[in-house]
Amino acid sequence: MTIITFNRVSKGFPPTRRGSAVSALEEVDLQVERGSIVGVIGYSGAGKSTLVRLVNGLEKPTAGTVEVLGVDVGKASANDLRGLRGRIGMIFQQFNLFNSRTVRGNVAYPLKVAGWKKQDIGPRVAELLDFVGIGDKAHSYPRALSGGQKQRVGIARAIAANPELLLADEATSALDPQTTGEVLALLKEINRTLGITIVVITHQISVVHELCDQVIVMDGGKVVDSGDTYRVFAHPRAALTERFVAAVTQGIPAGDTLDALLVAGGDLISADVNEFTSEHIAQVFDRHGVRHTVVFGGVTDIRGRQLGTLTYRVHAEAAVLASVVAELQEHTRAQILQPGPAASDQRSEVAS
Structure with missing residues (x-):
């Protein structure tokens, strides 16, 4: 009523x-x-x-x-x-x-x-x-x-x-x-x-x-x-709602934060946590034999249900990473994070 x-x-x-x-x-x-x-x-x-x-x-x-x-x-x-x-x-x-x-x-x-x-x-x-x-x-x-x-x-x-x-x-x-x-x-x-x-x-x-x-x-x-x-x-459905969520969960790393994470080595995959929980995401990595560590983000609890965004450092071949992201994208928003120009230069120096 x-x-x-x-x-x-x-x-x-x-x-x-x-x-x-x-x-x-x-x-x-x-x-x-x-x-x-x-x-x-x-x-x-x-x-x-x-x-x-x-x-x-x-x-x-x-x-x-x-x-x-x-x-x-x-x-x-x-x-x-x-x-x-x-x-x-x-x-x-x-x-x-x-x-x-x-x-x-x-x-x-x-x-x-x-x-x-x-x-x-x-x-x-x-x-x-x-x-x-x-x-x-x-x-x-x-x-x-x-x-x-x-x-x-x-x-x-x-x-x-x-x-x-x-x-x-x-x-x-x-x-x-x-x-x-x-x-x-x-x-x-x-x-x-x-x-x-x-x-x-x-x-x-x-x-x-x-x-x-x-x-x-x-x-x-x-x-x-x-x-x-x-x-x-x-x-x-609104930009303000997204800002409220990001304030609690940190969202996806950007700018200097992203550059610093990338320079440390490996690749970064970001995935949203929702009905597809952090446990489900971990299972995808495990099925593909990909080592993964959470390096950024956060998950909050809404009346007993997970919500957030997590960024993982992973170590795997490009083809394997593509398969992981493709499977994740069947269930939630996920992407491989790309470096900015400054981070690309620093990674090249580290590699040399």
Whole structure:
């Protein structure tokens, strides 16, 4: 069941005294299915924050239609939008906790706003704090918490009133890698056990790799790639998607790096790792009796599946190498890397 639909959505902002008019989104089409975890990734200025404000009804589209949980955001009344926001939880980059309230008070706040009975709030808060792993911090104040603990409070508060949809806006950007992993694991558990649909706004490809079923890649206010997370990154349709992948996997060596690798001897074969894994590539080399060593590249993990590019140093006759590459190309992108002019000169000197 689809719970978020953008149909040819554009959003513009009028000129100000300091600047011209801004087109934040241009004819965006997207869908989010109930129970999924969807990542929206892009660099600063891509339109991610505007998209979030349209989903939770803080902005209305300039053109097109935005439907969230059955509510047409563009046509909804102020009262209908308040009701919609009550069905959506928000997790923020900077936590947005009340410093004057205890952890318990922060988590209890949305329950009070939602009209929960006083006798029901206490048990619900205790349940939530235990669920996110900070049951012993109920009477602490935010200033006494680490960044990861603050975000756990933020998550408990976001799910307190049993939302149908959770929006996480750069929720891990202020956290160290270990804490980021812990928060992502918690979000997975929320999705798995509570069935809450999660939309993650991020510029961190590692977050999408680890957490998301689906991904939407944004650039300049447009959706440039979208679909199953593994498909999008294993077979990118946009230059920006390729740059995200290369940032994690290093890609194919070029320039001085390639020249230095070639001067060291042997030949270089580069191969993409995807459904055809690094183990499969090694088996091809072995079948042809070719010694091989990984000298460049990287492989990342997308929800248990390999993705990357590896460059191998090999030692074999030209005909054998051609056979190896031909077999690899039946399954994935592969090539023998050629030296630039500088490397060719250096190899000649080494050979002489």
